Amino acid sequence: MPRYLLSVFGPAERAEFGGYPSRESMLQAFADTGAFNERLRENGHLVFADGLEPATTATTVDGQGERPAFTDGPYLETKEHLGGFWVIEADDLDVALALAADGSKACRGVVEVRPFHTEESVEAMLEP
């Protein structure tokens, strides 16, 4: 079954209450997201889901040289960074988009839906 990455983006440094307007609304978003995750699990869509620490805690590693180089901070210099994500399985994009809409509502964020490679797409890449 096709797999999709559902990503949620947020500011590099989080404000108080993780960027939610209040403690209550943060707890409510967590509860709604938890319920959404549970539904994904029950319906056989969930592969993995979790939230991330702020991008300021990231370390960028380049191991291509003789010795690995470590750099403090995220790889991309942007205002918004990946804040959390789901990996789901869905029959097609319509199903994935409908789930993303529910996830977006639950976590109070915009969700990007992106398909994973399939066996065929990798093969097509090898022999264009």
Add this chain to the structure above:
Amino acid sequence: MTGPTVEQVITRVHHDEWARVVAGLTRHFGDIDTAEEAAAEAFAAASERWPRDGLPPNPGGWIVTTATRKAIDRLRRESRRDAKQQSALMVHDDTPPEPTGPVEDDRLRLVFTCCHPALAMEARTALTLRLVGGLTVAEIARAFLVQEATMARRITRAKAKIKAAHIPYSVPSDADVRDRLAGVLAVVYLVFNEGYLAGAGEDPVRADLTDEAIRLGRLLRDLVPDDGEVAGLLALMLLIDARRPARVSRTGELVTLDEQDRGAWDRALIDEGKALLRQRVDVVAAGGERPGRYQLQAAINAVHTDAPSARDTDWSTIVALYGRLSLLDPSPIVRLNRAVAVAEVDGPAVGLAEVDRLGEVLDGYHAFHAARADLLRRLGRSSESRAAYDRAIGLAGNEAELAYLTRRRDQLTG
């Protein structure tokens, strides 16, 4: 009496069968790219063989058979490296034909896939024209005034997304079909407007695009006969297109509705559009769904085509219809059109006051300044009118419209 030439038959079969062939092959082989290439190869083979060998007894059937064989050849070539895919192909070959019925039609699936909301609007129009309309990439590129290579990339990228993201090849569920159908109609109307209100280029009207949009509109009407907005959009396009012969003067100048030679309007198109509207009026009268934006716009255009002259137009009905339209679509452009109609009922001063309220949002829109210029002219406020014409001329891109606006401005006295 001589029958149609081979070229005419090929053109007709292409019109009638292209979408059906692409749609059928897409379902059969699960791949739009293969379907498109195979259909194109089959028509290329027909153009080569039919003039030489004579027409086959059933040209449409010949195309389907040839295209299917081409698709199988293509997939065999590609999958020779992979025995597993080869066997998968054999399984695909046994797919039973789909039951045929309005909702089951493969072409409708194809339309919904091409107009999927996950694709950018320009990708949707290009894909629809290529895969459903059967226009070549070169024709689509020319119609949208972009390089052929650019258009080819746009289409290739869209097809790659359909495949990689698994955009389904299906008619949406009942819960979504209404929204999605509205999206399909928006694509068709955009193609029509691109042709009718060509924003740039030498041709004031691009008949290749308006004709294609009407053809798509007719196809949708066949596929979804009970939808009011599908009928409404087709009626709207027919009623607008009926005025095409009178819309541009011999010297290439735009002729506005009030100055058009109404005798030159295409009566057959008007009758067809009005017949569609009458059916909708009956449905609404019998308690059916209230008319949507396309039906209301079609009704407005029917009021115009009913009038023997601009002076005899039933402007109050037009104002009322625009009022209803603005409830569904509160866009400033609808309000501008309503204001222009109000000027005909209550006089240019009242109309101008309504137009001026839209100045903030529509300041960059040439039609706003053209409407102001005309109302100011009728009020005898020549210098203000001239300034408004200047603004409109600065913003307009259509040659015929520029010629019209320039003449109007230069006719101002005082």
